[in-house]
Amino acid sequence: MESTARSQFLAGIQAELPILVGVIPFGMIYGVLALGAGIPPGASQAGSAIIFAGSSQILTTQLVHQAAPSLVILLTVAVVNLRHALYSASVAPYTRHLSWLWKAILAYLLTDEAYAVTILHYQRNEPSGVDQQHWFFLGAGLALWSSWQLSTAAGILLGAVVPASWSLDFTLALTFIALVTPGLKDPAVIGAALSAGMMSILAYRWPYKLGLVSAALVGILVGIGLETLQSSRRSLAERDSR
Numbered sequence: 349m350e351s352t353a354r355s356q357f358l359a360g361i362q363a364e365l366p367i368l369v370g371v372i373p374f375g376m377i378y379g380v381l382a383l384g385a386g387i388p389p390g391a392s393q394a395g396s397a398i399i400f401a402g403s404s405q406i407l408t409t410q411l412v413h414q415a416a417p418s419l420v421i422l423l424t425v426a427v428v429n430l431r432h433a434l435y436s437a438s439v440a441p442y443t444r445h446l447s448w449l450w451k452a453i454l455a456y457l458l459t460d461e462a463y464a465v466t467i468l469h470y471q472r473n474e475p476s477g478v479d480q481q482h483w484f485f486l487g488a489g490l491a492l493w494s495s496w497q498l499s500t501a502a503g504i505l506l507g508a509v510v511p512a513s514w515s516l517d518f519t520l521a522l523t524f525i526a527l528v529t530p531g532l533k534d535p536a537v538i539g540a541a542l543s544a545g546m547m548s549i550l551a552y553r554w555p556y557k558l559g560l561v562s563a564a565l566v567g568i569l570v571g572i573g574l575e576t577l578q579s580s581r582r583s584l585a586e587r588d589s590r
Contacts, residue, residue, distance in 0.1 A: 353483045360487025363465040371402075371461060371492060372499040378405050379503020385413035389504050396500040400493065401459065404428050407560065416556040427561045430568060435463040439485075442470045446482055454482065457489025536578060540571030 375396070382392035387409060395405050404425045411421045435458055443451060466485045473481060532538050544567025551559030 352480045356480050356483035357487040360466070360469075360484035360489075361491045363469065363484075364461065364488040364491040367461045367465070368491065368495045372495055374402050375496045375499025376503035376506065378402060378409070379500045379505075380507040381406060381503075382409045383504055383507030385409040387412060392504050393497070393500055396497055399425065400456070400496065401425075401429055401432075402496075411556060414556065420556045420558070424556075424558075424561050427564050430564065431460075432458055435460075435467075438467055439463070439470065443482060443485075445479075450482060454485050454489065457486070457493060459489070459492055462489040462492050536571050536574035539574045540567040543567055543570040 378396070379392060382395065382405070383389065387395070395408065399405050399408065407424055407428060408421055411424060436455065439454075439458070443454060446454070462485070465488050469484050470481060532541060544563045547566040548559055548563035551562050553559070554562070
């Protein structure tokens with residue numbers, strides 16, 4: 349049993365390693381931008397440990413730089429991270445047998461990249477049971493967490509020497525495009541991405557990045573609506589085939 353847990357843990361780390369190639373520069377960008385926004389180095393590093401969500405951390409630095417009210421910052425982080433509730437619901441059937449401590453640890457480590465490799469692992473190995481597969485989740489999550497903390501620290505150190513004229517914040521958009529594009533296969537996902545993109549353009553000039561919050565909400569609602577519609581159509585098709 350112990351060797352199984354160890355092999356699952358190492359497999360989780362191994363599955364996460366290719367993704368870290370894109371995560372490490374992202375963490376460094378956050379560190380540079382946080383320092384440029386006037387956030388002290390200690391608070392910038394704490395952001396990676398407490399929030400542990402790249403997109404929300406980038407938005408937080410921008411809102412802090414604009415002196416946005418605390419309530420707006422908290423609301424923005426909450427809305428942008430709503431997708432984690434969907435991730436949680438997706439992995440819940442595979443983790444319901446765990447103790448509350450395990451669930452708390454895995455909930456903290458639940459990110460886009462850790463979820464992507466973990467849910468595929470759960471689905472591939474579902475017939476064989478999930479008794480030790482939470483160790484895979486832990487390995488993937490810790491690999492990401494460790495690289496994120498280290499890359500943030502590197503970005504903070506580089507922030508003091510990187511000129512503002514380099515406009516590193518532009519690379520953030522490129523990073524998200526690279527993360528999102530491979531997943532644009534399902535109609536619901538495509539609809540969510542397009543509607544969120546259109547909303548972000550229409551509400552671009554809204555203060556305190558509220559346009560981005562609205563775009564996230566619109567994308568989530570459209571995605572849920574299209575997924576519900578697809579499920580209904582599949583149910584009707586199966587019923588008619590009988």
